Amino acid sequence: MAHSNWPEWIYVGVVIALMCWVGAEAWEAERLVEHVPEGAEIIKVTGQQWFWTFEHEDGTKEIGELHVEKGKAYKFEIHSKDVNHSFNIHDYVVLMDAIPGRVNTVWFAPDAVGEHDIQCREYCGLIHYNMRGTLIVEEPHS
Amino acid sequence: MKTLVGLFLVLAVLVIVPAVEYAFAAGAEPGEYLDRRVVIWNLFFRMMTIAFVVGAVVSGTIIWQVWRFRESHPKAKPTPYEGTDW
Numbered sequence: 244m245a246h247s248n249w250p251e252w253i254y255v256g257v258v259i260a261l262m263c264w265v266g267a268e269a270w271e272a273e274r275l276v277e278h279v280p281e282g283a284e285i286i287k288v289t290g291q292q293w294f295w296t297f298e299h300e301d302g303t304k305e306i307g308e309l310h311v312e313k314g315k316a317y318k319f320e321i322h323s324k325d326v327n328h329s330f331n332i333h334d335y336v337v338l339m340d341a342i343p344g345r346v347n348t349v350w351f352a353p354d355a356v357g358e359h360d361i362q363c364r365e366y367c368g369l370i371h372y373n374m375r376g377t378l379i380v381e382e383p384h385s
Numbered sequence: 386m387k388t389l390v391g392l393f394l395v396l397a398v399l400v401i402v403p404a405v406e407y408a409f410a411a412g413a414e415p416g417e418y419l420d421r422r423v424v425i426w427n428l429f430f431r432m433m434t435i436a437f438v439v440g441a442v443v444s445g446t447i448i449w450q451v452w453r454f455r456e457s458h459p460k461a462k463p464t465p466y467e468g469t470d471w
Contacts, residue, residue, distance in 0.1 A: 256392055264400055265435055272428040276421050316418050336422045352418035 279350045283316035290321070290328035290341035293370035295361060307376045309361065312383045316352040329365035332378055338364060353380040 286309070287298040297305045311317055321330050323341040331338045332351070339349040361376035455461065 252389065256389070259393075260400065261435060261439065265432065267401055268428060268431055272424050275419055275424050280418055336425055351421060354418075354420065 279318050279348070280316045280352070283318040283350055285318050285320055286311075288319045288321040288330055288341065289324055290330060290363065290367075290374075291324035292326065292368050293363070293374040295330070295363075295374070295376045308379060309376060310379045310381060311353055313353055313356050313380050314383060316350060318348055318350040321347045321349065326367050327365050328363045328367050328374070331362050331364040332359055333362065334359040335378075340365060353378075356380050356382055 284300050286300075289296040289298075294307055295309075297309045299305075319330065319337070319339065321339050321341045322345065323343045325343060327343070328341040329338065330341050330349075335351045335353065337349055337351050339347045341347065357380050359378040359380070361378050363371055363374035365371075367374065452458070
């Protein structure tokens with residue numbers, strides 16, 4: 244029996260269009276989020292059992308606390324000294340694995356003064372639950 | 386076939402090209418940093434919209450098919466392999 248199959252073609256077209264849409268949206272969001280702004284200050288983040296160490300561009304080091312300025316962009320270069328960790332600032336949706344032997348990067352720009360939790364998000368041993376730090380966002384110094 | 390090519394061309398112009406242009410413009414605005422919370426939550430809500438639309442269309446189609454092709458539907462016709470004795 245001869246029959247028309249145009250509804251199937253429309254269905255296939257709609258599915259392909261939706262997949263393109265989903266893919267484009269996700270790709271675009273990823274690109275936006277991963278695009279590090281020029282002039283972002285680099286902060287080296289080291290994870291080790293069971294604390295975080297931060298090194299600013301001027302050589303200042305901090306342990307367990309990170310001081311940043313409101314309205315500036317920061318790029319974290321994250322690595323680990325021992326096992327896998329994951330660097331997380333929950334309030335700013337910053338989440339990146341800290342892996343021994345490689346440097347992962349993520350950036351963010353705090354937009355309000357305040358204190359936020361930093362925590363490890365990859366089970367890394369006995370004291371993982373307490374591998375925490377504090378992000379302190381301050382008014383710009385200059 | 387030509388119609389299909391035309392259809393996909395229209396889709397590309399409507400959906401893909403603006404998305405690509407927007408993406409390549411990322412970070413071009415000096416002095417303004419995007420808020421990753423906003424970007425990520427926006428993506429989440431858009432994906433939820435798409436997911437619910439797809440869910441509604443698929444389940445709606447299935448419900449309609451079950452309703453339309455039931456034996457007791459006034460316009461139901463037996464298929465050849467079912468015989469014609471009803």
